[in-house]
Amino acid sequence: MATYKPVVVQAIPKLGERITQDTLYWRGYKTPVQIKEFGAVNKIDFSPVSPYNYAVTASSRIHIYGRYSQEPIKTFSRFKDAAYCATYRDDGNLLVAGSEEGSIRLFDLSGRAPLRQFDGPTKAVHVVGFLSDKYRIFSGGDDYSSNLWDIPSGTEIVSYNEHTDYVRCGCASKVNADVFITGSYDHTVKLFDARTEGSVMTIEHGHPVESVLLFPSGGLLVSAGGRYVKVWDVLKGGQLLVSLKNHHKTVTCLCLNSSGQRLLSGSLDRHVKVYSTTSYKVVHSFNYATSILSLALSPEDETIVVGMTNGVLNVKHRKPEERKENSQNKRQPAYRTYVKGRTYVPKQEDFCVSKPVKHVLRKYDKMLKSFQSSKALDAVLEPPIRLYTPEVTVAVMQELHRRGTLRSALAGRDEKQINLLLTFVARRVIEPRFTPVLVTVADMITDIYQPVVGQSAVVDRQFVKLQEAIGKEIDYQEELLEVLGMMDTLFATFTKKTATYVEEKKSNGLTETIETNMNN
């Protein structure tokens, strides 16, 4: 014997953004804190040790911010011109920064004056960083060179002059203390080994390289330049793994999250995109007010800090995990009665007797079960259902229509209820998923209440509104049909060409792969 089957509410797949685990995760940030800097923020770096302060390089200053402070807790401002690329050492004690005048300065976080100053480059040094042995510094500048410096002696160890344009980004390997990479505006990324004379590997990015990144494992290399983010397999000799083109302006910065599962890229098009590093698909995207120059993510993804071209620093903190302690407290007295034995996990030899599940019917289902059509319709015309889940209302209307009782359910209503019904119909009838049903409903309402038209001003106004809505929709549909006709004629003329077009594309793809192979 069958039980009562509840009304099936048609779920329509939602267009646009799909809610995934990622969207939930990345949406879990509070409203951003905006901090105004003196100039474009070109670098943000988080201290690798607790309490995870971060250094912001903007104009001629380096500000150190605490986790929740909106005022800098420390400032290094001994630069004559712009400072660049303030970067923490692994232990969080030292900070190095390049500058426009060409000197590289090493700061102690507790002191104010620089510990060391490396002079040598004649032009601006845009990128500096520590190698993973902590005692050497690499740098790259506008004099096309990549240099390596020794901290204890404060001298240059080696200088590579292989790039043919400005060196604007770089990164040190965390695995090998001798390896670092630099990216340059000459469209290449070069991998250097401090033990050798020249570069070990050259990767052709195809656009001026704005940012490079090595995965913690050291096996994968990410380069950003132009509109592209490209991932390369270093261990396979720099083979292109994937090329991502999700921004529509130059990509300026790259960042990995703490787990290494997600790659973030910021761009001048005001977006930060989050990629999965397994599938390299965009899983989430952030919008910002202006073009993004720098981006950093704190350990445990607690904070996202984004620097803009207009000098605004945008700081987002993660919302604290919500704990439902309150509800727990409420249930405590009943715990023994209701939760007793629920946590018991049956053993393998236990014979489980499951309690029949009690299905709780919604109110409208209860009414439909007992064939009370009017009451069922009343139940779904209540505000929460009518306003937030109109599909339920429409599903019940359809069910009533199917049972042949829709007319009697609609009939015999007073002014207020008709007003309500008509408002709902006029508002929703133009939604394609509801149109078939609501047209029938509108038809019936006009049929039933035709004799009383003119007796109530409120109802009359609603009828006019309905008419307007339908009229507008018809005009709209006509226009759409016109467009469709135009498109059809266009497509008809194109049909013969498509075949050759496809072939062309294929050949292009082939040459591309050949090119990359040659480059490697």
Next chain:
Amino acid sequence: MVAPAALRVVRCGGSSFHGARAVFSADSKQVGPGPGPGPGYLLCASGDFVKMYSVATEETLRLMGGHADLVTGIQLNPHNHVQLYSSSLDGTIKLWDFMDGIPIKTFTVGSKLLALYALASFEDSVFVVIPKRGERATFQLVSVKLTKAAGQDLEAKELSVVLDGVDASPKSIAFGREGEYVASVKEIDLQVYFFKQKQLNRFSVSAAKTKSGNNQFTCIACHPTEDCIATGHADGKIRIWRNFYHKKEYIYSTLHWHHDTVMDLAFSVEGDSLLSGGVESVLVLWHNQSECEKDFLPRLGSPIEYISMASDGTLCCTLHTDNRITIINSNLRFARSIQGLIKSADIKTGLVVDPRTKALVLNGEPGHLQFYCLQSDQQLFSLDIVQRQYIHQAGLNQADLVKVAFSARGKWLATVEEREEVTDPELQLKLWFYDEEAQSFKLNTRINMPHEDQITDLCFRDMDELEDDSVILVTTGRDRVFKVWVIVEDTDPEAQQSVSWSCDFIGSYHNYQATNCCFSEDGSLLAVSFEETVTVWDSVTWDLKCTFCHPPGKIRNICFGRLTCSKYLIGVSDDGFLCCWNLLSCALEWSAHLNILVLQPDPLSEYIAAVSWLSKESSLFVFKPNEPRPIYIQRNLCREKIQLAAFIPRDEPETVGSEKYLWLRRSQLFFLTDTQELMTLSTKSLQERLTPASKQLAVEESLPVTPFSLLLGKHRRQQSQDDIDLGKLFVRNKCEQDSPAVKELLHTPAHVLPSASFLCPIFINSLLISKENKSAEEVADEVEMESEKPEDDSDEERDVTEMEQENTSPLELFGEMTCKLPKSQEKELRKIRKVDYSWISAF
């Protein structure tokens, strides 16, 4: 083994139960197999047969055939509870011993019998309804004296008319308490005849037609202990009549709940409550015949046709219009249901075979898909496709299932449901995935309005290789296109790999309606018929390859040839032509002028069955596409129009004597007629097909189960199995259980038996003796297990495996020995005969 007899058309299921009320066997005397008291068996009329079901297990225990026409009434013999009267349209009353399934006596009355009533108070006569001589559509209730003469076939000519002008329905007559009076209803008249007073009272209700229908009588029931009659009316009212001795001062009260015709009424055994049922498929229990006290058992699935009570009142059962029997407890709880082939109003899905269970799949309950097992004549399960509450009300247009298709291995199921309506037709294509864990189909994708108009056909690409995600579904629609659906994986990278279906290609041809589609065996070609034209498409690029037509006929059905005939495409046009096109030369190979209704290719061979309908008879043609001459023709298959047919693969190839029937070797042809009777073609006789299984069951069913019998019975059963398996070889073994030692042990009264310690060795010894024997049993079991495995490989392979078995173990062959004895096996037999069995004589 099989004589080259002519093929017989055998009915194998789906007969209607609508002949008569079902009857519970009397209780108490026999021990029911189920726990607790209650009737053990349920008997009901099913077409020309009387079927006996076990109430406990829902199994069909016995099929009693002998009537030549529809059985119209069955009644237990009120003087002997193991006997049953049955009446039939062929004019005979048969008396059965239903425990053994033997007809005891046949009484020939001579005219059509429309209903049968047997009463305890009438010693040697029964009442039947017969048509009145010389008048059409007038019936009378007569009592028939059943002579006690010896002999099987007897004439019963002693008829005396009791009531004239009664209704033909068995529900319109009821006998009052202890047979004092009989009440009959017809249209708006109620007649009550008192036997003792020989007085006839007539009452009538006003013929006024109300809004909800007229108030004609539909059924009647009499109170078992009081003078009280309940009548059901077409407008849903129930009237309770009392004091009807008086022509004028009778009184009646009305009970009204049903909104449509009351189909049947029944009083409980004590008479304190009344059961009623109707189109609403709700069983209503009225307490004390009062309007306010009633209980309901709703949603029984389909309109209730008959209600019957067990004589001890513990159970009642309802027969439904869709051939289902529902057994209900006395406290109005649903107990179980017996369902064979569920009859649905219109089988739109066609006959489809589930590749997994080999069950026949077709429309069942409204909105459900039934999986019907042919072997056991039982419904395996019913899959709810529409998933909406079905309202049992006349004139409602509700969504129903119209098309079904399975993928080659049964992993995917595609269903189409539609609700025809002028303003907003609803159409849904649903794709179901077989969940191995849950062992049932789960909804994967639902597509609203896949086509703008009705879907005319759908098919999966049948790839016999491992089914990966390359499964393709094609649907054709009246909206002049066909659509190709493919599986796509979800784009969300983090979600668990889930798949759904989406449209891949839409094809059309000169704006004609697409009517049929079919994939070639290897899946490389798709044939779609567009009205008069058959188009052939490449299934990879979706290019139109070629077209065929046979004007002016529109194409009714198409199919590709298989195996050796895969280069042919067969088409049937509605102007009566069967055409065979060659796909290599793109030319018409041959054509025949036949009005083919059903075209069904055998999935396992190249044979194709076609059923034609010509001048009131259906004929069957079986042919191979490569030769225009049919291999087999059966004219006059049956009188009814055959709507659907299906080939069901056999578990193992049958040995067919004649070359003419070679097409029946791999699979069996089933077809469904207009009246929804399932038929098949068989070379075996009916007895061969039915008796062995049912007989064995009955024996076991009737045995009382005690711990001791369990101990011994198991032993004995194995023994008997051995006997069957080994033929006469081990006949001598039988004496083992009859041996004096065991006999003495069992038959000596307990108080004279020696001590247990003394008896123990003897008894143990008797068991030990059979130890050697047991090893043989085990082997026999193994053989059985092996034969249960599906063997769909060819016969040659089978022979090879047999040879192998011979080499490994000679004993394994015993199972097959009865069938045929080649020389090598005979040698083995002789060897076994030489084995010393003298140990048996120890007892």
